[in-house]
Amino acid sequence: MTSTVDPISLPKRAASNDTEIDREALARLLIEIARNVDPDYRARLDGIPTADPRMETLRQLLVGREISELSRVTHLLDEPEQLAAAVGGVLSSAAARASHAQLGEALAPVVERAVQRSIQKSPRTLTDILYPVFLPAIRKSIGEKIDQTFQSLNETLRHIFTWHGLKWRFEAWRTGASFSEVVLRHSLVYRVEHVFLIHRNSGLLIKHVTAENATSEDPQLISSMLSAIQDFVKDSFNEKEQSGLDTIRFGELRLWSEVGPFATLVAVIRGNPPEELHEIIRDVLLRIHDECSQALEQFDGDSSQLAGVETQLQTCVDLKQEESNQGFPWLVLAAVLLVLIPAGGWFFLSWQSGQRWQAYVSRLGIQPGIIVAEQKVHDGQFYITGLRDPLAADPQSLLAGTQVDPARVHSHWQFYQSLDPEFVLKRLAASLVPPDSVRLSIVNDRIVAEGEAPDTWIDRARAAAQQLSAGGPEFDISRVRDVSPEARAAERWQTYVSRLEAQPGIIVAEQKVRDGQFYIAGLRDPLAADPQSLLAGTQVDPARVHSHWQFYQSFEPEFVLKRLTASLTPPKSVRLSIVDDRIVAEGEAPDTWIDRARAAARQLSAGGPEFDISKVRDVSPEARAAEHWQTYVSRLEAQAGIIVAQQTARGGHFYISGLRDPQAADPQVLLSGTGVDPARVHSQWQFYQSLHPKFVVKRLMASLTPPDSVRLSIIKDRIVAQGEAPAAWIDRARVAAQQLSADGLSLELSELRELTPPELTHLREAIQAVNIFFDSGKAVPGPEQLPVLDKLANQLKELATDARKAGVTAQFMLTGHSDETGRETAKLSISAARAETVRALLKKRGVDPELLLVRGAGTFEPAETENSRTGSSANRRVSVTVNFH
Amino acid sequence: MQKKICMLGGFAVGKTSLVRRFVQSIFSETYLTTVGVKIDKKSVAFPDKTVDLILWDLAGEDDIGSFRVSYVRGASGLVLVVDGTRAATLAVALTLRERAEAEFGAMPFVLLFNKSDLADRWAISDSEIDELRQLGWQIYLTSALSGEHVDDAFRQLASMVSK
Numbered sequence A: 001m002t003s004t005v006d007p008i009s010l011p012k013r014a015a016s017n018d019t020e021i022d023r024e025a026l027a028r029l030l031i032e033i034a035r036n037v038d039p040d041y042r043a044r045l046d047g048i049p050t051a052d053p054r055m056e057t058l059r060q061l062l063v064g065r066e067i068s069e070l071s072r073v074t075h076l077l078d079e080p081e082q083l084a085a086a087v088g089g090v091l092s093s094a095a096a097r098a099s100h101a102q103l104g105e106a107l108a109p110v111v112e113r114a115v116q117r118s119i120q121k122s123p124r125t126l127t128d129i130l131y132p133v134f135l136p137a138i139r140k141s142i143g144e145k146i147d148q149t150f151q152s153l154n155e156t157l158r159h160i161f162t163w164h165g166l167k168w169r170f171e172a173w174r175t176g177a178s179f180s181e182v183v184l185r186h187s188l189v190y191r192v193e194h195v196f197l198i199h200r201n202s203g204l205l206i207k208h209v210t211a212e213n214a215t216s217e218d219p220q221l222i223s224s225m226l227s228a229i230q231d232f233v234k235d236s237f238n239e240k241e242q243s244g245l246d247t248i249r250f251g252e253l254r255l256w257s258e259v260g261p262f263a264t265l266v267a268v269i270r271g272n273p274p275e276e277l278h279e280i281i282r283d284v285l286l287r288i289h290d291e292c293s294q295a296l297e298q299f300d301g302d303s304s305q306l307a308g309v310e311t312q313l314q315t316c317v318d319l320k321q322e323e324s325n326q327g328f329p330w331l332v333l334a335a336v337l338l339v340l341i342p343a344g345g346w347f348f349l350s351w352q353s354g355q356r357w358q359a360y361v362s363r364l365g366i367q368p369g370i371i372v373a374e375q376k377v378h379d380g381q382f383y384i385t386g387l388r389d390p391l392a393a394d395p396q397s398l399l400a401g402t403q404v405d406p407a408r409v410h411s412h413w414q415f416y417q418s419l420d421p422e423f424v425l426k427r428l429a430a431s432l433v434p435p436d437s438v439r440l441s442i443v444n445d446r447i448v449a450e451g452e453a454p455d456t457w458i459d460r461a462r463a464a465a466q467q468l469s470a471g472g473p474e475f476d477i478s479r480v481r482d483v484s485p486e487a488r489a490a491e492r493w494q495t496y497v498s499r500l501e502a503q504p505g506i507i508v509a510e511q512k513v514r515d516g517q518f519y520i521a522g523l524r525d526p527l528a529a530d531p532q533s534l535l536a537g538t539q540v541d542p543a544r545v546h547s548h549w550q551f552y553q554s555f556e557p558e559f560v561l562k563r564l565t566a567s568l569t570p571p572k573s574v575r576l577s578i579v580d581d582r583i584v585a586e587g588e589a590p591d592t593w594i595d596r597a598r599a600a601a602r603q604l605s606a607g608g609p610e611f612d613i614s615k616v617r618d619v620s621p622e623a624r625a626a627e628h629w630q631t632y633v634s635r636l637e638a639q640a641g642i643i644v645a646q647q648t649a650r651g652g653h654f655y656i657s658g659l660r661d662p663q664a665a666d667p668q669v670l671l672s673g674t675g676v677d678p679a680r681v682h683s684q685w686q687f688y689q690s691l692h693p694k695f696v697v698k699r700l701m702a703s704l705t706p707p708d709s710v711r712l713s714i715i716k717d718r719i720v721a722q723g724e725a726p727a728a729w730i731d732r733a734r735v736a737a738q739q740l741s742a743d744g745l746s747l748e749l750s751e752l753r754e755l756t757p758p759e760l761t762h763l764r765e766a767i768q769a770v771n772i773f774f775d776s777g778k779a780v781p782g783p784e785q786l787p788v789l790d791k792l793a794n795q796l797k798e799l800a801t802d803a804r805k806a807g808v809t810a811q812f813m814l815t816g817h818s819d820e821t822g823r824e825t826a827k828l829s830i831s832a833a834r835a836e837t838v839r840a841l842l843k844k845r846g847v848d849p850e851l852l853l854v855r856g857a858g859t860f861e862p863a864e865t866e867n868s869r870t871g872s873s874a875n876r877r878v879s880v881t882v883n884f885h
Numbered sequence B: 001m002q003k004k005i006c007m008l009g010g011f012a013v014g015k016t017s018l019v020r021r022f023v024q025s026i027f028s029e030t031y032l033t034t035v036g037v038k039i040d041k042k043s044v045a046f047p048d049k050t051v052d053l054i055l056w057d058l059a060g061e062d063d064i065g066s067f068r069v070s071y072v073r074g075a076s077g078l079v080l081v082v083d084g085t086r087a088a089t090l091a092v093a094l095t096l097r098e099r100a101e102a103e104f105g106a107m108p109f110v111l112l113f114n115k116s117d118l119a120d121r122w123a124i125s126d127s128e129i130d131e132l133r134q135l136g137w138q139i140y141l142t143s144a145l146s147g148e149h150v151d152d153a154f155r156q157l158a159s160m161v162s163k
């Protein structure tokens, strides 16, 4: 280290990037410590030895742990998976600790969007989730609304010094209730008369509860009608699913309905119910849904499951607020008088009558057909002028009940005609005196007349409608049907005429109605319906009908057909029908008839429908013979193994030539039954071999002569041989199959089983019944067995020869057996030895040894079960089995 | 047990007349077209139960487009009415049924060929009716005028919907 090097510059450059440790500061610190420890050092050193490796070691010592910790944290931050896991672990508690205002601010847009998405996707889900929540919420807000109403009522009423006001103030003072409550109690007089619980889907009534003394029409009908109205409103105004009519008002009655997921509750209320009643009804509906939602959902017209809701509904109809019937409040009157008289009765009365007058004026103002132009009060007298419709309420009579003294009222009314539809309707009803069958009503500010009326009335109504048109409401009489007797008769007459016109074979040339008489003239086909009889049922008076009909021949196909049938008298084999306005004859007829028909067709052609006789077959003798010949030819053509090359009919003779398989049906034989005279048939047939499988089979049957046990059948163009046959036959069949395959035909033999000829079977059974017996422990049969052996040898030789003849090879298996005495191995070897001996003995007797096979069965195939101590002579033997190959 | 039943068919085929015949046993010649829907009720008694039919008589529409299918919601059965003197009303009735079933699924129905008293103006062939019967449908030739088969048809439907 030399003093020329800037000791500080080195470590600055070398600062490692894992930790931004300030090496320079560290070096200075260390040097400072060193200087303090050893003053000499101060003298010697005034640079900073930062490139010293010991610095690094020191650094490791000081902050080594922090470095590794830091790298772990950095790693955590860089891995999204791990970071997510780590943040997830603390998210809930972090959210809990975060500033609520800020957190809310940050989350709001996200949550809003999520809710929006959910609603777009399926509004039902959120509605179902919120249903229990927003009901209380709505309830609460309604509660607040009512409170507000209370407040404002309070305000208004506080200053109104009316009779009722005083009365109620007194009552409030007396009962300790707030004044506004008393006011509400008195103004809201109502009674819930009916409650209907209606199945929302079908509109069927689930339950109906009535208040005492309340009457109603059939509640089931009302229920359905209400839901029809709901449907109608929903449809007509394109309302959303959940909403609907919730209030309907008919005069004194109100229908309030609450809609739940499965049922709607409708309350019929008489009077003036408080808003909070909505809440009560909603509450009941909510409770019903809570308790029986499943039964509601599955309701199918049988409400026995839902008997329990009745008590819930009962709570609704118990609701009422009746006018307090506490008699006249004398006490209040006395109190009022006591207060008022000293204050100056006159002033009060005048003030009060002023109030009353104003009430009267505003009452007049809202009266339809009354227009108040001016009013004033002067010297205790009341003056009023204006216009009134003669049909409007009488202003004088409206005075009654207002407590305004009529004597002090000076009115001046001028009549005018109000164009309010209501008045126009009244005037129209008065001036037109519509008959009972006409109903006038107001529809969308138009006056509509409906029903039936004589034409005289309709004329008058039309005139009135024209007069009205200037500025007034429209008067629509288009729905009144003219039913004056004349018009009615004319209408019926027209029905009759059009009935006639629709009649085939009747042409109405002229018809008119004059002076109540009906005239008609025209043409009719004699075959058409009688116009007179058609009168029946039309209610036209036959005495007033004057008809003039001329007969004519209708060219309508129907009539032409009738006439043709009458004139041509077609034979039974001919059928006439109408096809697309043409008359078509079908069937068979002799040529004479066809000629007549043809003549008729020609006559018809001028203007009449076409008469088509081309489908009638000529069945005169010549034609019939030719027909039979054709039948025969097509019969031949359909025959397998016969190919018709040429055929003609000439001079009453028939010529035919072609090929036929010898195995095919005989053409001569096929003639029988065709009606063709064999003497007139000249045939020339050349034989050929048909490759039709059917013929191939026939030929095979002839050439191979298969045994009875073989069946040849045709399965989809292949010939299949099934059953059993001797091997020799099978070999011949195989050769035939090869030849056939050259012609593209296949003969399948795979399903054939080889058959042992019966004579071989017989011999085989005889051989297999033979046993050569041995003495105990001996492998050579005793002398008494020699004749058996001789006979056996002859039988074997005979069978071998016969088998060879039948095309098979016979093989003989000699099986040696032993009894139970002796050791196991000895038993087996003696059985084999016995078989070998027999083989040698047979060979000696001239049996081909090639055909003799041997085996030892030991004791495993005993002829009889035995007592092992004595053994069994029957089991010491050699048996023979025969196999053919 | 109550069941909602809808009367469907073209205009003036006699839906209202059939309901009146069935419910009140009266008939009138005058034609007052139904506006919207008219509701009636009639109880049908069976040995083991009584079914209250709530009959929704809907306005006939020949223009299927303006048919208010929502009235059919919650119905248990349909009465399809055809005017036997106007062949075209058969197609109308069948289309209305398809509309209703497309919206609310299959439901029992009876098919009535009404005005059977007007034999001389009858426009539906027996073979056509037979073909429909082949489908296993319950078909009646009714007359609101004479009352013929009207009760039978409604009783049949009542028993079908109350099963």
Ligand SMILES: Nc1nc2c(ncn2[C@@H]2O[C@H](COP(=O)(O)OP(=O)(O)OP(=O)(O)O)[C@@H](O)[C@H]2O)c(=O)[nH]1
Pocket (backbone or CB within 6 Å): B009, B010, B011, B012, B013, B014, B015, B016, B017, B018, B028, B029, B030, B031, B032, B033, B034, B035, B058, B059, B060, B061, B114, B115, B116, B117, B118, B142, B143, B144, B145, B146
């Ligand atoms: N002859 C006869 N006339 C009938 C029969 N049924 C109804 N009518 C008549 O047909 C007309 C229409 O009958 P409505 O019952 O009003 O027909 P609707 O189907 O209710 O008609 P909309 O309400 O307009 O759809 C009336 O004039 C009835 O008198 C019937 O069985 N025989």
Ligand SMILES: [Mg+2]
Pocket (backbone or CB within 6 Å): B015, B016, B017, B032, B033, B034, B057, B058, B059, B060
């Ligand atoms: Mg109707």
